[in-house]
Amino acid sequence: MLPPIPLVKKVCLIGPPGIGKTAHLERYAANRWQQQHVPTLAPKVTRTEMVLPLADRVQEVAVQVMVWDFPQPDHPSRREGTKLQGAAGLMLLARADSPDPVSEVLALRDWTDDFAPEAVHLGVLCQADRASHARGAFGRLAERAQEGGLPLMNASARTGEGVRASFLRMGEMLVAREPL
Numbered sequence: 227m228l229p230p231i232p233l234v235k236k237v238c239l240i241g242p243p244g245i246g247k248t249a250h251l252e253r254y255a256a257n258r259w260q261q262q263h264v265p266t267l268a269p270k271v272t273r274t275e276m277v278l279p280l281a282d283r284v285q286e287v288a289v290q291v292m293v294w295d296f297p298q299p300d301h302p303s304r305r306e307g308t309k310l311q312g313a314a315g316l317m318l319l320a321r322a323d324s325p326d327p328v329s330e331v332l333a334l335r336d337w338t339d340d341f342a343p344e345a346v347h348l349g350v351l352c353q354a355d356r357a358s359h360a361r362g363a364f365g366r367l368a369e370r371a372q373e374g375g376l377p378l379m380n381a382s383a384r385t386g387e388g389v390r391a392s393f394l395r396m397g398e399m400l401v402a403r404e405p406l
Contacts, residue, residue: 227285228285230285230288231285231288232287232288233400234289234290234292235289235290235314235315235400236291236314236315237313237314237315237316237400238293238296238309238310238316238317238342239293239294239295239319240310240316240319240338241318241334241352242320243265244265245319245320246319246383247266247295247319248264248266249384250319250352250381250383250392251272251295252383253383253386253389254274254393255272257386259383259384259386266295268296269294270296271292271293271295272293273291273292273293274290274291274293275288275289275290276288276393276397277289278398278401280401287401289397289400291396291400304340307337307340307341310338310341310342310345311341314344315345315346315396316335316342316345316346316347316348317348317350317392318331318334318338318347318349318350318376319331319350319351319352320334320349320350320351320352321352322351322352322354322356322380323353323356323357327351327367328370328374331349331350331351332374335347335349346396346399346400346403348392348395348399349377349378349379350379350380350381350392351367351381352381352382353383353384354380354381354382354388355384355387356382364380377399379392379395
């Protein structure tokens with residue numbers, strides 16, 4: 227087999243304070259869960275790698291992802307948005323148990339379009355293990371998000387369910403845009 231094709235990308239986690247951006251990243255990168263909430267006070271960049279197969283080749287892609295996790299205010303400003311410049315992927319996080327999580331991730335996508343218009347977007351409903359729709363109504367939420375042009379996934383950093391899948395989905399979306 228040929229050696230993997232190297233690919234380096236910047237991915238940003240976007241979402242309101244306390245949503246679980248750091249917990250989502252820690253669960254993926256180190257399979258670690260911390261019960262108490264520790265607010266992110268300064269930008270944090272975590273480097274992680276995923277190896278993905280190429281469907282039409284006998285070769286893989288080694289995607290090095292530089293994941294940016296930074297503190298965000300309740301109402302992001304233009305200044306906050308400049309941190310997104312150069313991002314190839316944006317993971318948009320909303321609480322799964324909020325009244326309208328799909329509108330929240332679509333609003334985040336609309337806000338980020340001014341700063342990273344070429345980035346791929348993935349909506350992630352966090353704390354899915356606590357949401358009443360986690361099993362039943364998620365399909366309807368995902369359909370609604372897809373109608374708005376946004377793939378949507380459920381995840382829980384506490385249980386680990388869906389976290390790895392969300393990062394792998396982001397990696398697949400990034401690789402799909404590359405002329406490999």
